[in-house]
Amino acid sequence: MSELFYQPLATLAALLASGKLSAVELMQAVLARTQAVEPRVRAFNSYDTADALAQAAASDARRAAGQARGPLDGIPVGLKDIIAVAGQPLTASSKMLANYVSPYDATVTRKLKDAGAVVWGRLNMDEFAMGSSTENSASHPTANPWDLARVPGGSSGGSAAALAAGAAIATLGSDTGGSIRQPAALCGVVGLKPTYGLVSRYGLAAFASSLDQIGPFGRTVEDTALVLQAIAGHDPLDSTSFKTDLPDYRGELAQRRGPWKLGIPKEYFGEGLDPEVGAAVEAAVKFYRDRGCEVKEVSLPHTRYCLDTYYIIATAEASSNLARYDGVRYGHRSKAATDAIDLYSLSRAEGFGPEVKRRIILGTYVLSSGYYDAYYLRAQKVRTLIRQDFLHAFREIDALLTPTSPVPAFKLGEKSDPLALYLCDIYTIGVNLAGLPALSVPCGFTTGGLPIGLQLIGQPFQEASLLAAAHAYEQAHEWTTRHPAL
Numbered sequence: 001m002s003e004l005f006y007q008p009l010a011t012l013a014a015l016l017a018s019g020k021l022s023a024v025e026l027m028q029a030v031l032a033r034t035q036a037v038e039p040r041v042r043a044f045n046s047y048d049t050a051d052a053l054a055q056a057a058a059s060d061a062r063r064a065a066g067q068a069r070g071p072l073d074g075i076p077v078g079l080k081d082i083i084a085v086a087g088q089p090l091t092a093s094s095k096m097l098a099n100y101v102s103p104y105d106a107t108v109t110r111k112l113k114d115a116g117a118v119v120w121g122r123l124n125m126d127e128f129a130m131g132s133s134t135e136n137s138a139s140h141p142t143a144n145p146w147d148l149a150r151v152p153g154g155s156s157g158g159s160a161a162a163l164a165a166g167a168a169i170a171t172l173g174s175d176t177g178g179s180i181r182q183p184a185a186l187c188g189v190v191g192l193k194p195t196y197g198l199v200s201r202y203g204l205a206a207f208a209s210s211l212d213q214i215g216p217f218g219r220t221v222e223d224t225a226l227v228l229q230a231i232a233g234h235d236p237l238d239s240t241s242f243k244t245d246l247p248d249y250r251g252e253l254a255q256r257r258g259p260w261k262l263g264i265p266k267e268y269f270g271e272g273l274d275p276e277v278g279a280a281v282e283a284a285v286k287f288y289r290d291r292g293c294e295v296k297e298v299s300l301p302h303t304r305y306c307l308d309t310y311y312i313i314a315t316a317e318a319s320s321n322l323a324r325y326d327g328v329r330y331g332h333r334s335k336a337a338t339d340a341i342d343l344y345s346l347s348r349a350e351g352f353g354p355e356v357k358r359r360i361i362l363g364t365y366v367l368s369s370g371y372y373d374a375y376y377l378r379a380q381k382v383r384t385l386i387r388q389d390f391l392h393a394f395r396e397i398d399a400l401l402t403p404t405s406p407v408p409a410f411k412l413g414e415k416s417d418p419l420a421l422y423l424c425d426i427y428t429i430g431v432n433l434a435g436l437p438a439l440s441v442p443c444g445f446t447t448g449g450l451p452i453g454l455q456l457i458g459q460p461f462q463e464a465s466l467l468a469a470a471h472a473y474e475q476a477h478e479w480t481t482r483h484p485a486l
């Protein structure tokens with residue numbers, strides 16, 4: 001078979017199960033591909049070849065002993081460099097954690113290992129997940145495999161780019177305001193942000209704890225469902241994780257066939273939407289309509305407050321979460337300090353990049369006494385209104401259809417103004433504020449050959465229904481079978 005590294009996870013799992021392919025052969029194919037494309041794509045902060053091959057050999061040994069663990073056994077799954085893996089570096093693409101090696105596994109890491117997956121590589125990102133282009137990484141920018149002069153999106157840009165380039169079979173990212181869905185859209189892969197509380201955050205370096213969720217990237221919707229199955233579920237180590245029975249996400253793809261009641265939020269199709277993106281999303285809407293789905297326009301009236309609300313709550317939580325990087329317990333420690341105050345301020349001044357500093361300053365301001373009520377408290381109230389908008393719409397519909405990103409991949413260096421980058425999140429952040437599940441599935445290409453993503457937003461814990469609706473669309477199109485000419 002040609003190009004093993006571009007096969008869907010589900011296909012590779014069947015080959016591994018039948019004995020036609022070994023996990024070591026698969027890992028070697030992914031490794032060779034990674035070595036070939038990485039000098040151009042630069043999706044990784046680091047990878048440990050010996051460790052990956054040893055995990056693959058262990059998978060083959062298990063299988064030979066009749067103890068294979070399921071579809072992920074022997075599959076290389078790449079991790080964003082903000083998710084802890086025992087004995088591996090965790091840098092969050094920050095100088096602050098340049099020399100940090102994690103002493104423990106995140107819960108998602110442990111679950112992937114329990115499922116037999118080969119935990120593979122440390123994928124590049126915006127520093128501490130703050131950004132939409134992976135240009136805020138302290139290591140290096142990552143390129144979009146579809147056009148190396150363009151960004152892969154962010155903050156999980158490495159996770160999306162590695163998958164699109166064939167340097168992993170599936171990956172994990174984190175999504176605080178769109179960081180899984182937006183890079184998935186810009187790189188032509190599937191990305192899912194789960195309902196807040198479905199996937200444990202234990203071992204995820206925190207950015208904004210009330211918004212952060214870990215989620216999967218897959219080459220297909222089915223692959224995404226398989227990875228979600230492995231990482232979801234209650235975890236006593238994360239007090240915000242939810243006790244709920246998990247459906248069989250892959251099994252449900254065939255069971256749930258619609259027709260779905262779909263809503264088109266009119267606020268998501270306004271000014272700033274690229275016409276080619278708009279047309280591709282309209283065509284997807286038509287697909288569902290032709291398939292017998294009821295499609296109606298709905299309104300989410302507080303959408304215009306999403307960006308402001310997000311950038312108050314996210315920065316406030318970041319300023320608090322990032323206070324732990326003080327150069328004393330861990331993190332970069334300045335060599336120039338002569339007293340304790342100097343040690344704190346110099347370590348932080350040297351360790352954090354400009355975007356992280358901007359957010360800490362903003363967040364500290366909105367939390368400070370005298371301003372707390374005017375900013376943070378008010379933002380929390382508006383957040384409730386935003387959530388109510390969605391829940392109100394869901395009384396009549398099953399899911400919302402929107403563009404994932406207003407624009408396709410832009411040029412590296414093109415958006416130098418922070419506000420211009422913040423606007424990339426306009427369609428994704430409402431979902432995080434409301435704690436809802438949403439995914440991005442490829443829905444076409446621009447005339448210039450850049451991928452476009454369709455976002456489906458669902459009711460809390462209705463991932464199975466979202467995946468099924470996206471699967472129905474994907475099966476009727478050929479977008480996910482295209483690959484960049486690298």
Ligand code: GLN
Pocket residue numbers: 129130131132154155174175176177178179180207314425
């Ligand atoms: N781009 C958004 C930000 O910069 C979202 C990032 C994310 O989801 N981690 O905050």
